[in-house]
Amino acid sequence: MRESSASPAQRWHELDAVRAFALLLGVALHGVMSFMTPRIWIVADAATDPGFNIAFYVIHIFRMVTFFVLAGFFARMILQKRGLGGFIANRLKRIALPLVVFWPLIMAAIVAIMIIANAPAPGSAAAAPPPPPPAFNDHTFPLTHLWFLYALLLLYAGAIVVKVVTDILHIGGALGRMLDSVVAGLMRTDLISAVLILPTAAAFYLSSNWMMWFGVATPDTGLYPNAAAAAAFTTAFAFGWWLNRRGDLIDHMAKRFWLHGISAAIGTWWCVNLAGTSPVLTPVAGHDHPIYCLLYPLTTWSWTFFLIGVARRFMTRENCVSRYLADASYWVFIVHVPILLVLQDLVKDLAWSPEAKAPLVLAGTFSLAIVSYQILVRHTIVGWLLNGRRRKDKAVAAARPVTA
Numbered sequence: 001m002r003e004s005s006a007s008p009a010q011r012w013h014e015l016d017a018v019r020a021f022a023l024l025l026g027v028a029l030h031g032v033m034s035f036m037t038p039r040i041w042i043v044a045d046a047a048t049d050p051g052f053n054i055a056f057y058v059i060h061i062f063r064m065v066t067f068f069v070l071a072g073f074f075a076r077m078i079l080q081k082r083g084l085g086g087f088i089a090n091r092l093k094r095i096a097l098p099l100v101v102f103w104p105l106i107m108a109a110i111v112a113i114m115i116i117a118n119a120p121a122p123g124s125a126a127a128a129p130p131p132p133p134p135a136f137n138d139h140t141f142p143l144t145h146l147w148f149l150y151a152l153l154l155l156y157a158g159a160i161v162v163k164v165v166t167d168i169l170h171i172g173g174a175l176g177r178m179l180d181s182v183v184a185g186l187m188r189t190d191l192i193s194a195v196l197i198l199p200t201a202a203a204f205y206l207s208s209n210w211m212m213w214f215g216v217a218t219p220d221t222g223l224y225p226n227a228a229a230a231a232a233f234t235t236a237f238a239f240g241w242w243l244n245r246r247g248d249l250i251d252h253m254a255k256r257f258w259l260h261g262i263s264a265a266i267g268t269w270w271c272v273n274l275a276g277t278s279p280v281l282t283p284v285a286g287h288d289h290p291i292y293c294l295l296y297p298l299t300t301w302s303w304t305f306f307l308i309g310v311a312r313r314f315m316t317r318e319n320c321v322s323r324y325l326a327d328a329s330y331w332v333f334i335v336h337v338p339i340l341l342v343l344q345d346l347v348k349d350l351a352w353s354p355e356a357k358a359p360l361v362l363a364g365t366f367s368l369a370i371v372s373y374q375i376l377v378r379h380t381i382v383g384w385l386l387n388g389r390r391r392k393d394k395a396v397a398a399a400r401p402v403t404a
Contacts, residue, residue: 012247014311015070017322020329021307022067026145027336027369029059031362034344035354040279042110043117043344049354050277057275058268061215061296062303064148065236069304071152072240075159080244084163091156098386099149102334106144109338117345138223145337147220154225155237179242187249190256193305196239197297199231204293205286212289213280215296232297236304250312257309260302267299330386331377332369340365 032052033041079087136142143150166172186192204210207227211217216232219225225233243249253260274292286293315322343361350357377383 011318012073013318013322014315015073015250015308016326017315017319018307018311019067019070019074020322020326022063022070023329023333024325024366025059025063026333027340027365028362029056029063030145030337030340031344031365032056032358034348034361035358036279038279038281040281042114043341043348045344045348045354045357046350047352047354047357052354052358053278054272056279057213057272057277061268061271062264062300062307064216064218065232065300066304066307067148068151068155068233068236069240069243069308071155072159072237072242073244074240075156075237076241076244079159079163084160087156088160091153093385094388095149095152095156098334099146099153101385103144103146106146106334106338107142110144110341113338113341113345117341117348140221141223143220143222145220146334147218150223151219151225151229151233155234158234159237159241176245180246183242184246184249187246187252190259193298193301196235196301197294199235200228200297200300201293203228203231203286204296205290207286209283210286211281212284212286212292213275213278215300232300250308253305253309254312255309257306257313260306260309263302264299264306267295267302271296271299327378327387328370328373331373331382332366335372336365336369339368 030041032055034043034045035048035052036056037048037050037053075087075091078090082090163172166175183192186195200216210228216228217226219229271292274289274295340361343364347357347361377386
């Protein structure tokens, strides 16, 4: 079949919605962590519930792989529209500059809240001072939740290198046609997941120090992503880049969304039964758990195909609410952690159930983040930096490609 590349002028409302969903799920993910046991978060609530362990586990399975698939999809779209120089300039403005500007502010806020949240209660004996933090270096640098921006920059750099090399060698067209033939065939026969899981499964299997319950460890510390994260997110980004060449095959996901949904549900149930319902902080050797090494990434991709397929099936028309949330999601995710930590600290000692506290914390976080977006970002230079210039003409706005 002839290549059907996504048009640079086309607005993929459904994929915008999925990407926003993946980012906003990050707020929910962090929102439940104060209620988990054993403690793995900055704030520890007095009340815990194993249901929040499972909520964290399920969200963590698929959220970032889904995000990076869409990041690759839209990255190629921008390259097609702007050319290599324009692509580099756009990514520096939309991704690199926000990382440089917001990381120091977010880091300072998190440190301040950590000190307050862990201070002894008034009138109680002072706690022993914590050990001094390690000096920042390439292995300990705290990227915080903004690690995804750093990871995107690494992936963009890799894509640029591949683009330049294939152009110099004049093999880009032939390589693309070969990938179209092979990957499209795998897509139509629903065997693509069996290939996509291999890099991550291999990284799991070869690890001798794997935190199995957490699957792909978040690369939020240090400048060198761990092997599993590098494998999972590079595969996702590369697949999304290719999918932009064959946007017509997203319709195949839409037709088979139910199959991927069943696979995701069964895989999640099986993974939870193998890993348990509570975080396990003791590392294991991957080769001792070969079934889990394969099952976890297979479940990840089932969720990703399910979400994209459902969105393509039911959300192709523009919706003002999803459009607004898609625009706001970048800012909301950047600022949510300090807001969330403050609210978690305020409720941590209340004699309420986690089921009462968690919705309150999440609603407060979303509300404050959205209000700050509307007032401080949407029609200001910050909004221009994150999402590009807003256009009031609806018809023109509909034709504007995604740039963030």
